[in-house]
Every structure is written in C-alpha cells, then in structure tokens.
Amino acid sequence: MLGAIALAGLAAAATAIALALASDHVAEPGLQGALFAWMILPYILAGLIAWWRRPDSRFGPLMVAAGFTTFASIVGWANVPILFTLGQTLDLVPLVVFLHVFLAFPTGRLQGRFERVLVVTAYLVAIAPVIVRGVLGEFGSQYLLEVVQEPGAAEAVRSVQLLVISAFCLAGIGVLAARRRGAGRPLRRSVALLVDSFALGLVMSALLLISGNFGWPAFEMIRRATFVVIGIAPLVFLVGLLSARLARGAVGDLLVELREDPAPADLRDALARAVGDPSLTLAYWLPEFGTWVDSDGQEIELPGDDDRRATTVIDRHGEKQLAALVHDRSLADEPELLDAVSAAAAIAVENGRLQAELRAHLEELRGSRQRLIEAGQAERQRLERDLHDGAQQRLIALSLELTLLEESLDGDRRARERVDRARRQVALSLQELRDVARGIHPAVVSGHGLAVALESIAATAAVPVRLTVDLEGRVEERLEVAAYYVVCECLTNIDKHARAASASVAVARSNGQLVVEVVDDGVGGADTERGTGLRGLADRVEALGGRLRVWTPRGGGTRVRAEIPCA
Secondary structure (H helix, E strand, O other): OHHHHHHHHHHHHHHHHHHHHHHHOOOHHHHHHHHHHHHHHHHHHHHHHHHOOOOOOOOOHHHHHHHHHHHHHHHHHHOOOHHHHHHHOOOHHHHHHHHHHHHOOOOOOOHHHHHHHHHHHHHHHHHHHHHHHHOOOOOOOOOOOOOOHHHHHHHHHHHHHHHHHHHHHHHHHHHHHEEEEEOOOOOHHHHHHHHHHHHHHHHHHHHHHHHHHHHOOOHHHHHHHHHHHHHHHHHHHHHHHHHHHHHHHOHHHHHHHOOOOOOHHHHHHHHHHHHHOOEEEEEEEEEEOOOOOOOOOOEEEEOOOOOOOEEEEEOOOOEEEEEEEEHHHHHHOOOHHHHHHHHHHOOOOOOOHHHHHHHHHHHHHHHHHHHHHHHHHHHHHHHHHHHHOOHHHHHHHHHHHHHHHHOOOOOOHHHHHHHHHHHHHHHHHHHHHHHHHHHHHHHHHHHHHHHHHHHHHHHHHOOOOEEEOOOOOOOOHHHHHHHHHHHHHHHHHHHHHHHHOOEEEEEEOOOOEEEEEEEEOOOOOOOOOOOOHHHHHHHHHHHHOOOOEEEEEEEEOOEEEEEEOOO
16 A cells, blocks of 8 residues: 555656646746655655554654645646636645644644644634635636635735734744753754754745735745755655664664673663663662662652653563663654664663662662661750750759758758768769760750850860861751761860870861861871771761761871761
C-alpha cells in the first residue's frame, strides 16, 4: 500500500506541474507548478517513511495527508468548473493542515484541549468563509455555488478570514515556543531544528495571509518564500531520521567509553551523546528505598503520561530494573536506538546505580545523624532549663535560708560555724550544678550569643587565651552551639594533656562558612582516634555539613580547625 501511495504522490507532483502549464489563469505557471510540487513531494515521501518506520504513529499519515491536501487545493487550476470549485474551496486548507502537522509532532496527536480547539476551528474558518465568498460571487461564474454578485461583502469576509487564520498561525507559534520553554534543558539538536523550522513555517504563513489581506506589493515574493520554507520542514524531519540511524551505528563508540567505567556524571554525558539528546537525565532505582534517585542520591520522580518527557527503563535480563533514561519524547520514535544504548550501558549503569545507592545511604545517614544531634540538643536544652528552674533555684533558696538562720544564731558560735559550713557546701554544690548545666547546654549562647559565651570560657581557662571573634551579627543557634563545644572541648584538652603555656581561639565567617580555629603551643601528639571528645566534635560538625581537621605534630602544639557551612 505504501508503494502505491508513493506512486500517487509522484503522480500528484507531476500533475501539479501539468495543471499549472495547461491553465489559462495561472501566472508564471512553470514556477507555480514547481513550488507546489516542492511542497507536495517532501510531505508525502517523508510521511511514507515515517509511516513505514512507525505504523502505529499518526504522524506519518498526517504528513501524507498534508501533501495530498496541497495537491487538492490546486486542482482549481484546471479549466473545469467542478475542479475549479473544489480547488477554490480548499485553497486555504493546506495552511491549516501544516499547522496541524507542526503541532502534532511527534506522535501525530494534538496535546491538550487548547490545541484541538485551535486546529478544528482553523479548519472551519479555512473552508466555510470560502464557500460564503463563492456564493457572494468572488470567484466568478465558474464557481458552481455562486448565487449573487456582492463583491464588497465577499471582500469583507475574505479580509476577516485571512486575519483569523493568520492569528491561528501565530497562536501555533506560541504553542511551539511554550513547548521549547517547558522542556527545560535543550531538546535533541535535530528535534530543536525541526521545531524551529515548524515555527518559521508558521511565521511565513501568517505573513503571507497578512500581506494578501492588505495587498502588499511584496505579496508574491512572500508567497514564494513561504512555499520554500514550508517545504523545508519535511526535509529537516528526514535529516533527523538519518541522524538517528547514524546514532545507532555509533553505539560502538559508546561501548568504548563504557569500558573505562565512567563516573555517573560522565556516564550520563556519554549516553546523552549516544542518543543525541543533551536533555537526557539518568535515574537509578533503589529497591531498598523503593524510589528513583539521581546520580547524587537525591529522590526524583519520573515523568508521567502527560509530560513532555518520556522514560526508558534499563534492566538486566528483563527482570531487575536498574535505571531509567528520561529523555525527549521524540526519542520514543527510535526504540531500536534506545534498546541498543540501554543494552550497551546496562553494566555501567549497574555500577552507577551502586554509587547512587551509596550516596543515598550516606545522605540518609547524614540526615539521621543530624536528627539525632538535634534531638539530643533539644533534650539537653530541656535538662538545662529544668536544672536552672528547679534544682538551682531550690539550692539558691536553701542558701538564703541558711544565711537567715546563721544571722539568728547570735549566741551559739558552734551552731553558726556549722551553718556557715553548710552554706558554703550549698554554694559549692550550686556552682558544680551550674557547671553541669553549662556542659549540658550553654544557655549563655542562646541568651547572649557566641562571642559573649566564648569570652566567659576564655576568662576561666587554665592557660592564657587570645580570643578573636570576627562575626557581624549572629548565626544560627545550632551553629553557635557547635562552635562553642569545639572551643570548650579544645580548651579542656589543652588543660588536661597539652602542657601548653598559651592558646589562641579565632572565630570568623569566611566564604559562607563559620570557621573556628583553636591553637596551642603544647607538646602536640594528641591521639585523635582513641578519645571520644574530638570524635564527638567531628560528628557534631559533620552532621551540620562541615568538617573538623586536626594537626598535632609531636613537640609542635595542636591546631584544631572546624569549618561549618552557614548562610
């Protein structure tokens, strides 16, 4: 059947030239016949190739219909009234068919109610007003439906009709532009070029209708340019098919790249080059989490049925899904290419999936650790508050009560001494309780900020401390608390182990990070693995996305540096 249609297409192109040459009302018949043959043949032949390759797609038959509709619109060149009537009635229909083809790419189906209403209305406007114009006598007595001679009314109908169809063409340009913008990352190069040629064809069609309506002197030149541009679109479509064919032959190059076991990002780039789609993304399936993630382990959603994107799943032996290629929907017309690329990439994708799974586990671990630290911090705050509002207040009240009791024992020196000793024990217990509360949670940080809190601990340190705090305003409390504990733990270690004469503490905000550095001039050689203090600090800092580094050469002192991301 396709062969018969191809022959019919060739016959239609030849007939168009013959009709133009034989007509007595066609100017420059040779050029006109050639221009229409230029539009008829590419659409029919490109449509047949698309139909043959994808029998279940409507796009191929739609392109074939565009070619034959163009031929039907010129049968009016024949000096036969019935053919003249048919040709005049269909004169503007090819422009609407081309609009239909351009908007229906690549599936042959219009997307959404707006596009369907736009195209159906355009067909009605392209046919009904022409019949009205013929009835009003615009085309002369050779038009079989002529009833009256009302050239003014016919001209008014023609003017409105051309302006409305040109507006439909401009609306089609808006639809194509919205698709390009909504696609996000760049489309396949061949597809982007094809969509651009569609848009250019609609621009020229609108310009042709407007120039015909207003009688521009350049109308004939615009008309010829429009026919040339419209005829280019199916050729661009064929170039895209050829590039896809060549891409299947380039799968061998992909295999060579995959032998080097590329990183996930390089793997994505290699696959994108192989299928000719720069917008391609790679998603990995993690059965343990029951979700899809990107190469960084972040959860993502695959496109749905109504999206502009399509998904091709990569599996092993048809059973275990490993990953998915999220690509431009036009690639769905190239299943052989996608199958070849998927088969070639399966092993490399499995390695990439394992790396993505590891990153997802690390992300989950990081989140878990941060939640634990935050929960612990909240509990420490509650304990500190309970101690401050409960036990500390009662001890203070007891100390006041003992003071009053001591004053009332004027005549009993022995009793006064015992009460005084008890009051001193209460004061000592209160100080110890305050130290415990400060270790549980530094309320001074919450109340007065990091700089004040560090001044208080530097003032009570066992060695002289040179403190430098270069912060403009405050940072998040959780960051201040982490920095406070870094300094506290370091000063405690200096007191216990360093045998240092002095120390320095520097806190600053630099390049989006809160940087805390503690340096002493002690004996160095600190064991960063056996003790729990520095390890706990590292956990706290890393849970906030930062890192803790320690330099501790023997005899050269110790330097601790924490870098914590901050807004």
